[in-house]
Amino acid sequence: MSIRRILIANRGEIAVRIIRTCRILGIEAVLAASEADRDSLPARLADRTICIGPAQPSASYLKVATIVQAALGVGADAIHPGYGFLSERPELATLCEQQGVIFIGPTAAQIEAVGDKLRARAEAEAAAVPVVPGGAADSIEAALALAGEIGTPLLVKAVGGGGGRGMQRVDSLAQLPAMLEMAASEAGAAFGDARVYLERYITRGRHVEVQILGDGAGNVIHLGERDCSVQRRYQKLIEETPAPDLPAALRDGLHAAAARLARRLSYRGAGTVEFLVDRQREKFYFLEVNARIQVEHPVTEAVTGVDLIAEQIAIAEGSGLQLKQADIRPSGWALECRVNAEDPTREFSPSPGLLGEVDWPRGPGIRVDTHIAAGMRISPYYDSLMAKIIIHAADRPGAIRGMRQAIANTRIGGVATNLAFHAAVLADAEFQAGGVDTGYVARLLERDHG
Amino acid sequence: MTLTSKDVAEITRLLEESTFTELHLEIDGLKISLRRGAPSSSGPSTTAASEVRPATPAAAPAAPDPNGHEVSAPLLGTFYRAPKPGAAPFVEVGSHVNADTIVGIIEVMKLMNAVRAGARGTVTQILGRDGALVEYGETLLRIARTS
Numbered sequence: 001m002s003i004r005r006i007l008i009a010n011r012g013e014i015a016v017r018i019i020r021t022c023r024i025l026g027i028e029a030v031l032a033a034s035e036a037d038r039d040s041l042p043a044r045l046a047d048r049t050i051c052i053g054p055a056q057p058s059a060s061y062l063k064v065a066t067i068v069q070a071a072l073g074v075g076a077d078a079i080h081p082g083y084g085f086l087s088e089r090p091e092l093a094t095l096c097e098q099q100g101v102i103f104i105g106p107t108a109a110q111i112e113a114v115g116d117k118l119r120a121r122a123e124a125e126a127a128a129v130p131v132v133p134g135g136a137a138d139s140i141e142a143a144l145a146l147a148g149e150i151g152t153p154l155l156v157k158a159v160g161g162g163g164g165r166g167m168q169r170v171d172s173l174a175q176l177p178a179m180l181e182m183a184a185s186e187a188g189a190a191f192g193d194a195r196v197y198l199e200r201y202i203t204r205g206r207h208v209e210v211q212i213l214g215d216g217a218g219n220v221i222h223l224g225e226r227d228c229s230v231q232r233r234y235q236k237l238i239e240e241t242p243a244p245d246l247p248a249a250l251r252d253g254l255h256a257a258a259a260r261l262a263r264r265l266s267y268r269g270a271g272t273v274e275f276l277v278d279r280q281r282e283k284f285y286f287l288e289v290n291a292r293i294q295v296e297h298p299v300t301e302a303v304t305g306v307d308l309i310a311e312q313i314a315i316a317e318g319s320g321l322q323l324k325q326a327d328i329r330p331s332g333w334a335l336e337c338r339v340n341a342e343d344p345t346r347e348f349s350p351s352p353g354l355l356g357e358v359d360w361p362r363g364p365g366i367r368v369d370t371h372i373a374a375g376m377r378i379s380p381y382y383d384s385l386m387a388k389i390i391i392h393a394a395d396r397p398g399a400i401r402g403m404r405q406a407i408a409n410t411r412i413g414g415v416a417t418n419l420a421f422h423a424a425v426l427a428d429a430e431f432q433a434g435g436v437d438t439g440y441v442a443r444l445l446e447r448d449h450g
Numbered sequence: 451m452t453l454t455s456k457d458v459a460e461i462t463r464l465l466e467e468s469t470f471t472e473l474h475l476e477i478d479g480l481k482i483s484l485r486r487g488a489p490s491s492s493g494p495s496t497t498a499a500s501e502v503r504p505a506t507p508a509a510a511p512a513a514p515d516p517n518g519h520e521v522s523a524p525l526l527g528t529f530y531r532a533p534k535p536g537a538a539p540f541v542e543v544g545s546h547v548n549a550d551t552i553v554g555i556i557e558v559m560k561l562m563n564a565v566r567a568g569a570r571g572t573v574t575q576i577l578g579r580d581g582a583l584v585e586y587g588e589t590l591l592r593i594a595r596t597s
Contacts, residue, residue, distance in 0.1 A: 035587060051585040052526045060586070065559035066526050073528065073583030095559070 003078045003102060003317045007032055007071040008046070009092075010082030011061065012385060013371045014293070015042035018080050021309040030074045032067060034060035036379050041371045050074060055381045061085045068095045078102035078316060080309075084383070087292040088115060104316040106268045106291045107216070113265060114289035118159050118197055124286040127264040129257040132276065132285040134199035140177050146198055147176055153201040156183040160191030162288050164234020169201055202285070204437045205276040207231065208243045209290075210258035211300045213311055215320040216268030222255045223300050223308075224330050226272075230425060232348065232441045237418070238425060239296035240335045241303055243277075244396060244434030250277065254284055261289070270297075270312045279435065295338065295388070298369060302334035302392040332392055333399040337407065337426075339370075339387040341378045343416035352380040356413025361406035365392045378415055386412065396434060400426055424448070519569035519593040526586045527556035527563065529578040539580075541591070545573045553591060554578060571595040 005028040008015050015031060019042055022029040031046035036055035043049040052070055053060030060066070062085060071079050079101055081087035093108035105111070114120045121131050133150045137143035147154055147170075156179050158166030168183045170176050180196060188194035211223040227243035228236045243251065258273035272294050274287040297308050306323065314322055342348045358374045370387035372378070378386065389406050393399040404426045407419055425431050428444060523529065531539040531554050541553045547567035554565045567573075571593040578590035 050526065050583075051587055053586045065561065069527050069558045070583075073526075099559075 001077065001102075001317060003027055003313060005030060005074070005076045005078075006104070006313070007067070007074060007076035007079045008042070008082065009061065009067045009079050010085055010087075011037050011040065011042065011371075011382065013369045013387060014082040014295075015040075016045060016371050017369055018082065018309055019045045021307055021313070024307070025310060025313065027313070030070075030076055032061075032070050034381075036381055041373060041376075048074065055379065057085065057381065064089065064091045064095055067092065068099055068101060071096075071101050072099060076101065078104050078313075080104040080312070081292065083292050083295060088290070090115065102316050104269070104312050106271065110265055110267060111291050114271075114291050115162070116159055117157065117162060117288060118195070120289055121197075121286070123264060124261055127257075127261040129261050129286045130284065132199040132202065132287075134197060136195075136197050137180060138195075140180060143180055143198060144173065144176060147173055150198065150200045153203070155199045155201050156180060156196050157199060158183065158187035158191055158193070159195035159197060160187060160193035163290070164231075166190060167234070202276050202278055204280060204439065205278055206243070206435065206437050207236075207274065207287075208246070208254060208277045208284070209272045209274040209294075210254055211294075211297070211308070212258050212262045212267065212271050212273060213308075213315065213321060213323075214262050214265075214267035214269065214271070215315055216266060217320075218263055218266045219321055220259050220262040220267060221321060221323060221325045221328060222259050223304050223306060223328050225251065225254055226294075226296055226299055227435075228296060229436050229438050230431070230441060231438055232445075234438075236296065236338065237441065238335065238337050238422070239299055240333065240396075240399070241299045242330065242333070245279070246277070246435070247282070250282060250284065257284070257286070261286070265289075269315050270308055279437075295385070296336055298367060298388060298390045299334035299336045302367065302390055303330040303332055304328055332394050333396045334390060334392045335396075335399040335403050336388050336390045337403060337422045338385055338418075339389060339410070339412070339422070340384040340418050341386050341415045342384045342418055344418050344421040346416075348418065350380070350384045351416035352378045352384075353415045354378075355415060357411055358413070359409075359411040360387070361389065361409035363406075365402055366390070366406055367392070372412075374413075386417070397432075400432060515594075517571075517595045518574075519567075519571060519595050520589045521553055521565065521568055521591045521593065523556060523578070523584040523586055523588045523590055524565060525556055525558060525563060527558040527584065529565075529580065529582055529584040529590060530555045530557065531576070531578070531580045541567075541573050541576070543573050543576060546596075547571060547573060547593060556584065565590060567593060569593050569595050570597075 007030045008018050009032050019029045028047045031042050031049045032052045033043050033049050034055050052066050086092040090108040090112045093103045096103035124131050153171045156168040166187050168179050170179045183196045184194045206229045208225050208227050210225045214220040225243050226239050226241045228239045230238035270293050272290040275284045276287050277284045341351045343351045355376050360368045367390040372386045391399050391402040393402050407423050548570050551567045552564045553567050556563045574594045575592040578584055
């Protein structure tokens with residue numbers, strides 16, 4: 001069935017991004033907004049905005065029944081969940097399925113399968129995708145035996161976690177019993193699932209992920225990879241595609257592995273398969289599947305020319321894949337910087353407040369995805385992402401040059417931002433050489449401030 | 451059993467002699483709702499236009515009336531003025547309410563949430579339409595407080 005009206009169950013820049021594609025496709029966009037977001041940029045751009053609850057996400061953006069009721073009430077054919085909030089909660093997909101509302105995303109069963117990180121590991125293994133040595137830790141004894149096999153350092157991870165949340169590093173076996181108990185109680189509180197598992201800690205790993213699209217009937221294509229190794233405490237700050245300094249065999253291996261796993265799941269919609277790449281051993285390992293659109297999707301759009309939101313909508317309405325693998329011919333290099341309202345001089349703590357002047361860089365190859373404008377308030381209730389600056393250039397040096405210029409031409413007054421941090425990374429020789437690992441930002445900060 | 455008009459008259463007389471303002475009676479599928487004080491005799495500022503819904507009720511600022519109290523939707527959902535289809539509305543313009551009087555219900559995915567008056571007084575205006583989607587914070591009805 002063709003989708004004519006979409007309820008957007010999200011806020012911020014991704015809501016603006018979804019509205020933009022709705023406009024192009026001639027689809028009506030209804031925004032489900034909290035009280036704090038009634039006058040936000042997406043609320044002004046949407047065809048209609050309905051208030052779903054107070055500012056606190058738990059009373060608005062995270063209420064499954066309210067979101068579906070809102071979709072039914074406004075006569076929306078479909079719900080786009082964006083990222084975060086309810087995007088990877090099987091409860092929303094399930095209720096949509098029951099109520100005859102199209103959920104723009106994977107099936108509830110697929111979300112559940114990849115949301116349980118141990119199940120996702122098992123699926124990866126079954127699809128002949130290498131996983132980090134590790135496994136379930138059902139008891140202290142079993143965990144100690146397993147940890148003896150895989151060696152230290154290792155990570156204790158929450159089965160219900162993901163995206164860098166719910167992880168603890170263990171450097172010696174003596175610490176393990178205490179860390180296990182702590183991790184289990186934290187996981188129980190944070191994810192409602194106290195199960196934890198162990199994985200070897202790859203000390204110099206790079207975070208490389210593969211964008212996939214599946215039609216839900218076993219047809220899958222990939223749209224290349226993204227390197228997201230520039231991260232601080234597992235939160236990504238700079239992403240790029242293609243991944244620098246990656247041998248062709250390794251790159252092809254990643255693409256094929258991601259497609260194999262998605263095919264095995266008969267994956268529906270847009271998704272990302274995350275890997276840890278060990279450059280020294282020339283190996284890669286499966287990390288997790290993100291069953292949603294990613295924050296960093298624009299770099300893939302920049303080099304492929306594909307509108308990923310439009311592809312999500314086409315798949316959701318049953319039109320299948322519009323593209324064949326041979327149609328995906330990436331060109332050039334794309335770089336994205338996440339501009340956050342946070343203060344790098346104060347441990348990157350969030351810096352909400354009233355915005356003064358806001359001015360974005362303009363020019364060929366520059367894309368800015370944002371939801372902020374001069375005089376607006378950055379709410380303390382939500383994440384601190386203000387904008388994403390995306391540069392598309394012929395090659396990596398050109399993209400870095402373009403981004404340095406773009407960052408220099410960005411003005412955001414009134415709140416602290418991480419713009420200076422981005423400028424420092426872009427000017428750093430190690431980043432410019434390409435292929436940094438996930439420990440890079442911590443080392444850079446230590447070097448500059450330590 | 452059936453109720454005759456004589457029974458209804460008797461019930462009405464009992465209500466009038468009692469201290470209650472309202473009576474709801476349900477016998478074998480037959481329902482009677484009686485309310486003391488007709489809107490025309492007690493509504494201080496109501497007009498027939500009170501049932502007309504403004505174009506944007508959520509955005510329309512209320513006149514700052516110190517005695518005015520607005521009942522706003524505590525959550526998004528489908529608003530119902532009566533406990534079930536065909537039943538008498540919980541309140542009408544002119545109804546006397548206490549803070550805990552139920553003035554409507556909001557359904558969210560088959561879950562019924564009672565909306566209470568939140569103040570003691572008289573209903574002066576009903577803005578929420580029966581069976582319509584109401585947003586969080588949307589004004590459902592207005593009440594003139596009595597102390």
